[in-house]
């Protein structure tokens with residue numbers, strides 16, 4: 001109900017909305033409206049209330065709440081349903097567990113994760129309010145072997161979104177987003193599927209937005225948007241990502257068109273033309289990246305001077321000298 005009230009106030013942003021209007025619209029009593037407004041103010045929303053005039057929203061706290069995300073979000077189905085938590089173990093875990101109950105495009109977002117997960121079973125630090133910890137639930141009619149491409153769509157949409165906000169970011173194929181040679185964001189795509197049918201895909205995106213101090217073990221490779229000198233609201237980044245993601249995702253799902261996504265991945269690649277290390281389990285080999293092909297696979301020249309194609313999801317990459 002609180003979310004509904006915030007939505008009404010946001011829809012009428014520059015005006016006072018009477019308690020009577022809200023109570024009629026939502027089918028609740030005037031005193032219930034007053035109680036909810038009090039709670040909403042306690043959450044940090046700045047609302048001016050004047051007797052006989054009503055309530056006017058002046059400002060929202062830096063929360064990724066359902067009402068704030070849904071308000072003015074320019075998408076057809078991504079993020080039209082938002083599940084917001086103050087704290088949760090992992091948004092990916094919750095999304096996977098509940099995927100069958102939610103519609104295509106539902107997002108699960110939390111202010112904090114207590115067991116955030118990265119790739120290869122690594123921990124993902126997800127401090128309260130410091131970043132964007134979100135999972136997108138998708139139910140595409142594609143074959144399971146095509147699912148890795150969704151990670152590239154996510155990567156392309158993140159750099160596009162950051163670009164829209166004047167943040168210069170690149171992609172370390174296939175799922176790390178880099179600002180000034182350090183990782184600012186990562187993608188964890190997980191699949192619920194049968195042999196030839198996808199039940200759901202969960203695309204988990206973690207982005208460090210305001211983090212300043214990182215644990216010792218990742219200090220040298222991790223950064224945040226703020227740490228790199230950009231002061232941008234989490235909500236603006238998240239909405240941009242959802243909008244850019246939907247465009248590229250629909251291109252792919254409806255038209256089987258990967259070209260825009262691949263163009264962005266190539267233009268914004270942090271590794272094309274460079275020597276890198278490919279890490280696969282205990283094995284580490286030095287190769288040169290020469291292309292991302294029309295399938296989204298990384299084309300390399302391997303240690304025997306042969307051309308080889310790598311499918312995302314198979315490998316980890318490190319730069320020749322540094323992280324990238």
Ligand code: BTN
Pocket residue numbers: 089090091092093113115116117118119120122124126132133134135175176185186187188204205206207
């Ligand atoms: C990586 O770079 O290793 C991937 C990191 C993915 C982190 C996100 S945060 C939201 C979602 N929930 C999780 O537990 N992980 C992903």
